[in-house]
Amino acid sequence: MVQDGAVSICLYIITYSILHHGLAAPQIVYLDSYKTCNQLDYVIDKYRTYTITGERRPEVKSSVFMKCHITFKADTHEGKVCFTMVAFSPDQDCQMFISYYDGDSTTSGIGAVFDCNAKYIYPWKWCSSGQYAMVVLDRRGGRSTVRDTTVSILAEHALNTQRTVYLDSGCGNTQLLEHSIIYVHNRHINHTRTPPRRCDLIFDYIGEDEYPVCVTMNFDRNRLPKNDDTCPFKVTILEGQSTTGAEVIDEWRCDKTLPGEICSKGPLLTVELERLSYSSEQDPVGLFDLIVQDRSPAPPSPLPVTAIVLGTLGGLIFIVFLYLLLASYLDNKKAIYIGPCCLCRKYCKTYTDDSTFTSASFTPVHTREFSEVRL
Numbered sequence: 001m002v003q004d005g006a007v008s009i010c011l012y013i014i015t016y017s018i019l020h021h022g023l024a025a026p027q028i029v030y031l032d033s034y035k036t037c038n039q040l041d042y043v044i045d046k047y048r049t050y051t052i053t054g055e056r057r058p059e060v061k062s063s064v065f066m067k068c069h070i071t072f073k074a075d076t077h078e079g080k081v082c083f084t085m086v087a088f089s090p091d092q093d094c095q096m097f098i099s100y101y102d103g104d105s106t107t108s109g110i111g112a113v114f115d116c117n118a119k120y121i122y123p124w125k126w127c128s129s130g131q132y133a134m135v136v137l138d139r140r141g142g143r144s145t146v147r148d149t150t151v152s153i154l155a156e157h158a159l160n161t162q163r164t165v166y167l168d169s170g171c172g173n174t175q176l177l178e179h180s181i182i183y184v185h186n187r188h189i190n191h192t193r194t195p196p197r198r199c200d201l202i203f204d205y206i207g208e209d210e211y212p213v214c215v216t217m218n219f220d221r222n223r224l225p226k227n228d229d230t231c232p233f234k235v236t237i238l239e240g241q242s243t244t245g246a247e248v249i250d251e252w253r254c255d256k257t258l259p260g261e262i263c264s265k266g267p268l269l270t271v272e273l274e275r276l277s278y279s280s281e282q283d284p285v286g287l288f289d290l291i292v293q294d295r296s297p298a299p300p301s302p303l304p305v306t307a308i309v310l311g312t313l314g315g316l317i318f319i320v321f322l323y324l325l326l327a328s329y330l331d332n333k334k335a336i337y338i339g340p341c342c343l344c345r346k347y348c349k350t351y352t353d354d355s356t357f358t359s360a361s362f363t364p365v366h367t368r369e370f371s372e373v374r375l
Contacts, residue, residue: 026049028052029042031053036070043073044072044073044075050072051152053151054150071104072135076131077206083126084125084153085098085120088150090149096146097113099136100136106134110169127158129163130173131160165182166185167195167201168196170201172202173202174204175201175203177204177205177213178294179294181291186273186289187287198272211294211295212269213263214261214295215237216260218289218291224284235272235288235290236248238272239266239269240269241268267294269292271292
């Protein structure tokens with residue numbers, strides 16, 4: 001090692017900062033305010049949440065509010081809207097009720113209804129199948145208003161690469177896919193109304209390349225009534241999105257052996273359900289389900305922060321190790337020792353032939369003039 005002193009090692013440590021995005025306090029919207037009811041969509045993301053409550057005191061006379069709808073939209077197609085009913089108490093006359101809609105209109109299909117007959121255990125969470133969802137306050141009759149109810153709903157964002165849709169609501173909607181899996185069920189467990197006779201869902205892969213959309217089907221024959229060979233449904237898989245002139249890829253029925261996976265040629269595929277019976281016994285919940293997914297390759301997983309830190313530290317240790325080996329080798333050879341701080345031309349030392357230190361600067365090189373050279 002270098003005599004009469006320790007080796008001066010200048011290490012430049014790479015530091016990084018991780019931004020901590022704390023969730024902001026939920027914004028409050030009211031079911032009795034002209035500023036929040038029946039207005040434009042409230043955009044929601046993972047950093048922005050909303051609390052929906054009934055009465056705004058004391059700015060507004062709530063007695064005039066019998067109806068109100070508030071629409072929420074996830075910021076991207078990969079997001080969905082989730083409502084958590086934290087607390088709900090109906091009015092004494094059981095006339096006021098709250099509904100969730102799976103879309104941006106009351107024709108999109110009901111996701112849940114809260115009234116005197118609701119049997120939910122609170123808090124109770126429900127999520128939309130797409131970007132949009134609505135909370136609707138309505139009255140069946142009487143003189144009750146939102147003032148006579150107690151309601152508190154938390155609206156928040158959730159990732160939507162794996163989601164569930166139903167063939168008794170949201171018919172005609174387009175489901176966007178990009179590294180996504182969608183579970184399609186014949187009926188929603190909370191729906192008691194008569195389902196539509198025909199229902200079609202369009203699945204559209206929206207990635208850069210035109211990867212196909214594929215579907216498989218599971219059918220539970222044990223859910224059909226015994227001693228009844230009637231098939232209550234027919235599922236048709238079509239290429240593209242038009243149900244009138246689209247190419248039929250396959251048809252699935254109770255009496256037909258289910259094929260394996262069916263894939264579209266392009267990025268669009270349509271699933272069309274035709275109900276041949278309206279009986280709840282013939283079309284029970286869980287009779288069949290479909291799994292729809294695109295065939296795009298999975299995106300690369302982001303490198304964990306731990307791996308980045310360990311890699312950086314390993315690189316620094318390796319550089320220090322090489323530096324020490326080089327310093328020891330040059331010291332043994334009595335050569336000029338160049339430390340890392342010689343980059344700024346400080347603290348650099350040279351060796352003489354008798355191993356004594358000289359000036360702490362670079363040794364200048366002198367040359368003779370041509371006149372001094374003897375020929």
